[in-house]
Amino acid sequence: MLISYKWLSEFVELPAVLSAQEIADQLTMGGLEVEHCTESLALEDKIFEVNITPNRPDALSHIGIARELAALLQTRFYAPHSTIKESGGPINDVAQVSIHAKNACLRYACRVIDGVLVKESPEDMRMRLIALAIRPVNNIVDITNLILLERGQPLHAFDLNTLQKDRHRAVINVRHASIGETLTTLDGKERKLTPEDVVIADAEYPIALAGVMGGKDTEVTEKTTSVLLEAAYFDPSTIRKQARRHGLSTEASYRFERGTDPNMVLSALDRAADLIAQHSGGRVRREAIDIYPKPVLPLEIYVRKQKIADVSGLLEADLDEAKIRARFLLLGIETVGRRGDALIFRVPTFRPDLTREIDLIEEAMRLIGLDKVPSRLSFSRRLLAADYAGSDKYVDRARQSLIASGFFEAINFSFGSLSDYNLFKAKESPDFIQVTNPLGEELSMMRQSLLPGLLKNVVLNMRKGALGVHLFEIGNVFLGQNSYGKAPNTSLLQGKADQDAWAIEQSRLSGVSFGALGVRSFDTKQKNGDFYDLKGVLEALLVHLKISSGCMSDQVHFVHAKEPSVFLHPGVCAEIWVKPKKSKVDILLGVIGEIHPDVQAAFGLDKPVYAFELSMDQLATLTKEDEQVKPLPKFPEITRDLALLLDEDITAGQLQKEILGDKALKPFISDLRIFDVYKGPKIEKGKKSIAVSLTLRALDRTLTDDEIAGAMQAMVENLQKNLRALVR
Amino acid sequence: MHDDDLVKPSRVKKDLEKLRLEAESLLKVAASRDEVEAVRVQSLGKKGSISQILKLMGQFPAEERKELGKLANEARDFVEDLIAKSFARLEKKARQKILSGQIDVTLPGRMPESGSKHPLTLTSEKILNVLRNLGFDLVQGPEIEHDFYNFEALNVPSDHPAREMQDTFYVDKDVVLRTQTSPVQIRTMLSLKEIPIRVATMGRVYRRDQDATHSPIFHQIEGLFVDKLVTFADLKGTLITFVEKVFSKKARIRMRPSYFPFTEPSAEVDMSCFQCDGAGCRLCKGTGYIEILGAGMVDPEVFKSAGFDPEKVSGFAFGIGVERVAMLKYGISDIRHFYDNDLRFLSQF
Numbered sequence A: 001m002l003i004s005y006k007w008l009s010e011f012v013e014l015p016a017v018l019s020a021q022e023i024a025d026q027l028t029m030g031g032l033e034v035e036h037c038t039e040s041l042a043l044e045d046k047i048f049e050v051n052i053t054p055n056r057p058d059a060l061s062h063i064g065i066a067r068e069l070a071a072l073l074q075t076r077f078y079a080p081h082s083t084i085k086e087s088g089g090p091i092n093d094v095a096q097v098s099i100h101a102k103n104a105c106l107r108y109a110c111r112v113i114d115g116v117l118v119k120e121s122p123e124d125m126r127m128r129l130i131a132l133a134i135r136p137v138n139n140i141v142d143i144t145n146l147i148l149l150e151r152g153q154p155l156h157a158f159d160l161n162t163l164q165k166d167r168h169r170a171v172i173n174v175r176h177a178s179i180g181e182t183l184t185t186l187d188g189k190e191r192k193l194t195p196e197d198v199v200i201a202d203a204e205y206p207i208a209l210a211g212v213m214g215g216k217d218t219e220v221t222e223k224t225t226s227v228l229l230e231a232a233y234f235d236p237s238t239i240r241k242q243a244r245r246h247g248l249s250t251e252a253s254y255r256f257e258r259g260t261d262p263n264m265v266l267s268a269l270d271r272a273a274d275l276i277a278q279h280s281g282g283r284v285r286r287e288a289i290d291i292y293p294k295p296v297l298p299l300e301i302y303v304r305k306q307k308i309a310d311v312s313g314l315l316e317a318d319l320d321e322a323k324i325r326a327r328f329l330l331l332g333i334e335t336v337g338r339r340g341d342a343l344i345f346r347v348p349t350f351r352p353d354l355t356r357e358i359d360l361i362e363e364a365m366r367l368i369g370l371d372k373v374p375s376r377l378s379f380s381r382r383l384l385a386a387d388y389a390g391s392d393k394y395v396d397r398a399r400q401s402l403i404a405s406g407f408f409e410a411i412n413f414s415f416g417s418l419s420d421y422n423l424f425k426a427k428e429s430p431d432f433i434q435v436t437n438p439l440g441e442e443l444s445m446m447r448q449s450l451l452p453g454l455l456k457n458v459v460l461n462m463r464k465g466a467l468g469v470h471l472f473e474i475g476n477v478f479l480g481q482n483s484y485g486k487a488p489n490t491s492l493l494q495g496k497a498d499q500d501a502w503a504i505e506q507s508r509l510s511g512v513s514f515g516a517l518g519v520r521s522f523d524t525k526q527k528n529g530d531f532y533d534l535k536g537v538l539e540a541l542l543v544h545l546k547i548s549s550g551c552m553s554d555q556v557h558f559v560h561a562k563e564p565s566v567f568l569h570p571g572v573c574a575e576i577w578v579k580p581k582k583s584k585v586d587i588l589l590g591v592i593g594e595i596h597p598d599v600q601a602a603f604g605l606d607k608p609v610y611a612f613e614l615s616m617d618q619l620a621t622l623t624k625e626d627e628q629v630k631p632l633p634k635f636p637e638i639t640r641d642l643a644l645l646l647d648e649d650i651t652a653g654q655l656q657k658e659i660l661g662d663k664a665l666k667p668f669i670s671d672l673r674i675f676d677v678y679k680g681p682k683i684e685k686g687k688k689s690i691a692v693s694l695t696l697r698a699l700d701r702t703l704t705d706d707e708i709a710g711a712m713q714a715m716v717e718n719l720q721k722n723l724r725a726l727v728r
Numbered sequence B: 001m002h003d004d005d006l007v008k009p010s011r012v013k014k015d016l017e018k019l020r021l022e023a024e025s026l027l028k029v030a031a032s033r034d035e036v037e038a039v040r041v042q043s044l045g046k047k048g049s050i051s052q053i054l055k056l057m058g059q060f061p062a063e064e065r066k067e068l069g070k071l072a073n074e075a076r077d078f079v080e081d082l083i084a085k086s087f088a089r090l091e092k093k094a095r096q097k098i099l100s101g102q103i104d105v106t107l108p109g110r111m112p113e114s115g116s117k118h119p120l121t122l123t124s125e126k127i128l129n130v131l132r133n134l135g136f137d138l139v140q141g142p143e144i145e146h147d148f149y150n151f152e153a154l155n156v157p158s159d160h161p162a163r164e165m166q167d168t169f170y171v172d173k174d175v176v177l178r179t180q181t182s183p184v185q186i187r188t189m190l191s192l193k194e195i196p197i198r199v200a201t202m203g204r205v206y207r208r209d210q211d212a213t214h215s216p217i218f219h220q221i222e223g224l225f226v227d228k229l230v231t232f233a234d235l236k237g238t239l240i241t242f243v244e245k246v247f248s249k250k251a252r253i254r255m256r257p258s259y260f261p262f263t264e265p266s267a268e269v270d271m272s273c274f275q276c277d278g279a280g281c282r283l284c285k286g287t288g289y290i291e292i293l294g295a296g297m298v299d300p301e302v303f304k305s306a307g308f309d310p311e312k313v314s315g316f317a318f319g320i321g322v323e324r325v326a327m328l329k330y331g332i333s334d335i336r337h338f339y340d341n342d343l344r345f346l347s348q349f
C-alpha cells in the first residue's frame, strides 16, 4: 500500500526531530514494513510503500497507519470526524434498499446526492491519487477513491437515473445472482453469474458484483445528475471467493476480503457524500439509508498478566500494567475491567485480527518492542546435543564417495515435461502425478526418475563445451498415489513424521557419466568413460558404505537385466542385487547401464551416456557403520596367475563364482583379480581368454608349493568339468 | 692354482703382475659399488688371489721370500689404491647424475579429477550442523502434502487471506506441493505426542513464482522446539546463537514484528550485514541489516491441531531459506544458477 507522508501528518502528530526515513523505520520496526520511501518532487511529499500483512486490514488506509504511528511514537492521533450538510427531500422518496443475501452483507448504507456536475477533479486531488497509483476518473469517482485511501472503506457511486425503479423509487437489492444472469463490469467484460455470486441489483438487473466491481451500465458519467453512493460491509470469505471466481482483484475486494470495519460504514459514507456535494455543486438528500440488522459489537478479551510474562519472557520492569494500558488506548483498545490477575480489554471492530488472549499479548510485545525481550538459552541444558551419527550420515558418505570419483552434485526441479519423462517410463509404472496449475507444460509432471533432469544438464554442459560431464543427484521421485485413501489420517503418524503421505515418494541417488574421464595431463590422454568406469564408481561407493567388501565381495551382484528398463541399452545394463548378511532375500538396489541410443538421440547427445539410479532407502538399510577390523595375516601370501580359455558366453561372474566356491582352494583365497580378457585372432573362434591372479594364504601356517600345486590342479579340473575351461 | 708342487719365484712374480693388471682393467670399467667390491674380494679377500699367492711363499728361501713379500705388498697397495679411487670415481658419478636429473617442476601435475557438493548442500549442511549442536534432531516429511498439514492445521483455513502470501501448486483437490516445511511441525507433534520436542527439518518447498530471485522450487530449513514454559526469550537466545554459528561471531540480530498464521507473536529476523557490519553497503541496500529468518511462538491453534494443550505447553519455530543464505554467502545474484547445474558454476564449490 502506498502512503503519502504529508497526508499522514494530517492525522498524527509527527515529532519534528524525526525525518521521513526515521518515521518509516519506526513503522518497519513496528511490523508494518516500509519497503521503499520515495520522494515526490511535484507534491513536495514522500511516498512510503508499506508491506501490510494479511492480518492487518485496518492498516490499509492513511488513518490506520496514522493510528499505528501514534501508538508506536506515543504521540497524538487526530481521529477524523464527519460533518454533513443535508438539504432537500428524504432519501426514501427516491431509493429503497433490501438485503436478501443476509450472510454475505451485514450492513448496507447509501446516500443520494442530487444536482451534481460531473467533471474533472481539482489538480491537487488528481495529483495525490496519481502519486498513490490510482487513476483519476472524475470528481465523483475520485472522491470515493480518496475516502478509500483515507479510511479504508470502499465506496461505490451509481448513476441514480440509470437504476430500474419500483413505484418511482430506485431499487437496491443485495441478493444472489440467478442462473443465466450476466453483468458487464466497469472493465468492459461481460461476466456470467451463478447463484454463488452475490450482486447488488436494481429492480431488475445486477448492477454490481458485490464488494468487487460495479457495472458498466450504471456508472457515473458526464450525463449523471444524481448519484446513489454505497457503503457496505461484506463478509470477507464471500468476497474473497467471488473475486477469485471472476479472476478479479480490486482495491475494494482486497480490503473487503481482509475485513473492513462494519462500524465505519456510515461515517465514511457521510464524509464522501459531503465532499462530493462540495466538489460537484450537488446537494445531499436528507437522511441515509442504513440497513444493519445485527450490529457487530467490540470483543472483550481477558489477558492474564502472568501469561504475558510466560509467552514473552519480558522482564518485570517492561511489563508495567499502566504503560501497556496507555499504549493500547492509543490503538483504540480500552481497558474495561479486571478479574483476578486478568485485565479485560475491549477491542475495536476495525481490528478483526485481535480475537484471543495471545493476539493481545503479541500486540503488547509489539508495542513494547521485541528488542526489549532478553535472550535466553537456558533450555539447552535440559537436552543433549542431537546425535550427529544420525540417520542421514550415509547420505554424506555416498556424496563424498561420488565426489572423490569426479562427480559433481546437481540439483534439478522435481517436475518436468511429459515428453522428457515418457522416454523413461515403463508400461507398468504408475501414472504421473500432474500439477493442475503448472507454470507451463515443461514443468507439469512430477518426476519418476532423476535421470531426465541429469541428462538435460549433460546437454547444457556439452553445449557449453564440456568434454566430460559427470553428475549425481539425490532427490525424491513421485510414484503415484498412496493406497490408503485421499483424506489425511493423522492416526497413521506413529512415531514417524513422514507417514500419511498422499503420494508414494521415494528418495533416489542417480548419476550420469558422459565423455572424458580420469586424469588429464601433458603426457596422458583422457579416454571416454564406459560402462566399466561407471561400474567402478558404483563399486567404490558400495565399498565406502561398507555394503561391499571390494572385488571379492559375494554380497553384491551385477546381473544382466532380463527385462531392462526402457531407457537403458538392452545389451549394456545390469541390475544391482545385494544379499545382506543374515538374510536370504536379495535386495534390488538399482540399475546401471548405457542410456538407450534412442534416448541418447532424443536428447541430442553425440556420445553414449552411462547412468545409474539407486534407491536411497535401500542404501540406508544396507549401509553399515563401524565394522570390526580383521586381524592382520601372520603368514606370507603367494600369488598364482592362471589364463583360461573359455566359451564366449561364459561370464566373468560365472568364472569368479566357480573359483571362489572351489572346495580345495576356498579357505586360502584372499584376493582374486581379473587382469586380462582377450578375444581375437590368437585364439579359437567362439572362445575367449580370461586371466586371473589369485592371492593365496593360510591363516595358521605358511603354505607349501606342493600344497598349492595340488589345490590349483584340483580347481583347474573342476573348472574344466563345470565351465569347460582349459588352461592356456 | 697350479698342478705341480714346485712353483718358481718367477711364476709368483708373474702372478702378482697378472693380478695387478686384472684388477686394473676390471676396476676401470666397474660401474657400481658392487662390482668394485667384487674385485676387492677377488683380489684381496681371505680367499682372494693375493692370499693364495702368499700361501705359496713358505716354500721359498728367506731372501726370495723377502723380495716376493715386498712385491706382494706393493701389489696389494696398488690394488687397494685403485679400489679407493674407483669408489671415489663412482661416488662422483652418482653425485653428477643426481645433479643432472633436474625436471621441469612447472609442468602441471597429474591431478585426480574430483567433483564437489552442490552449494545448496554445503549451505544446508552448515545450517543443520549448527542446529544439531543446539540439540535439534532431523525429521522429514513428504513434498506432496495434504491441504490439512500444509494449511488447515497451521491455522490457515481455506478462504484465509494468508493463502495469498504463497501461491500454491495443486496436484489434486486439497493436495498441494507443500509451500513450506512447516507441515513437518504438525506431523512431528502428532507423531511424537510427548515433550520436549526439538526437531529440525530440511527440504524442498514449492511456490508458483519464477524470476531472478524466485524459483518455483526452493529449500527451507525449519526448527521447532516445544516444552513447558518456553518463551520468546528462548527463541531469541536460540536465534542469536544460530546466526553467530552459521554466519559470524560478530553477527547481531534484530527482530521485527510480523505475521505468520502459525506463530503468534511472529517476527522477521534481520541480521547485521556481514559485509559492512551494519554500516550500510550495496548488499544490505544501505540498511545495515539483511532479512534472514522468519520466527515466532507456536500459535495456540496450531497446538490444538497437533493434539497439545496450549495452556500446558509452549514453543517456538523458525524457518530459513537455504537459497537465500547461499546467495548471500557466495554472492550469487540469480537463483536459477542453482538449478542449471552448469559445471562452470558447480566446480567453484
Ligand SMILES: [Zn+2]
Binding pocket: B273, B274, B275, B276, B277, B278, B279, B280, B281, B282, B283, B284, B285, B286, B288, B289
Ligand atoms: Zn551491508
